[in-house]
Amino acid sequence: MAACISSLGYDQYSSNNLDELFNLPRYKRYLDLTSHEVNDQLENHSNKRLKFSHDDEFVNVEKRVVEFSNKEFPCLKIVAGSVYIPKDNPKKPLGEDAHFIHELFQTIGVADGVGGWVKQGIDAGIYARELMKNSHTATYDEAMKGPVNPKRVLEEAYKNTHSKGSSTACIITLNSEKSSIVAANVGDSGFLLIRKGKIIYKSPIQQRGFGCPYQLGNCKDNPSVAHEMELNVEKDDILMVGTDGMLDNMNDSEIEEIVRRAINEKLKPKELAKKIGNIALYNSFDRFADTPYARASKGRHKGGKVDDITVIVAYIQ
Incomplete structure (x- = not known):
């Protein structure tokens, strides 16, 4: 399932509005665990919350925010929205995907628990959710030192994640000063960069063979392979980020067409994410669809791939 961290996007920062900035009691942060209840509108389910706090982390935060506020605010920022659609599985109603959006520090991430662990009675979704929760924490820690480094975020999150299982992971941050995005990817989750309705970059997948992606966790891979x-x-x-539930079921041409319509209709990021998720879901059940998954299988599989679907859309403004 998606561990969707509440997005915090503000244009001005000072010690006077610190509590308002986090919109939470002082020195607390919250992780939104999205619900597994998928409605007809594919809402981003956020009615379940798991509290966690990092009292020690916030001791010097006011000083650091004051220092940040004295600098010229970067030209670019991301505004993001997401949708998560877990596949129908009563034994794992929360699914195996996870994600976070941290607009305050301009960083987003996705993870996809590897389903093969079910043969050993292990729900890899638990690992994915813990990895993303720890990635969100590591993003804050990285931002307090300087520009966020996605690979270091993964390294820190990996070190502190102890659940059984394994997961793919993709962390992306916007470096506003350099007008660039920096990413670290492990496995077959990934992202697309779209400009004027055309995909200008698609992250390569990492896999040892069909259906066997690189993965973090109780396996032989670690963040050094990112x-x-x-x-x-x-x-x-x-910027469009997703797990393989999106990437395996959506052709580039489909995505480009939907994005062009979204630009014309001036859709918000979450609204575009819903449209992409909806089409990916439809294709996943189409036994005759010409999908990336079917082509990659080289005749072993036809149609779409039924899977958890996570889509994050970030507008760069």
């Missing part, structure tokens, strides 16, 4: 990327971005670019 593929690191840095790409220049421009105002009005669109």
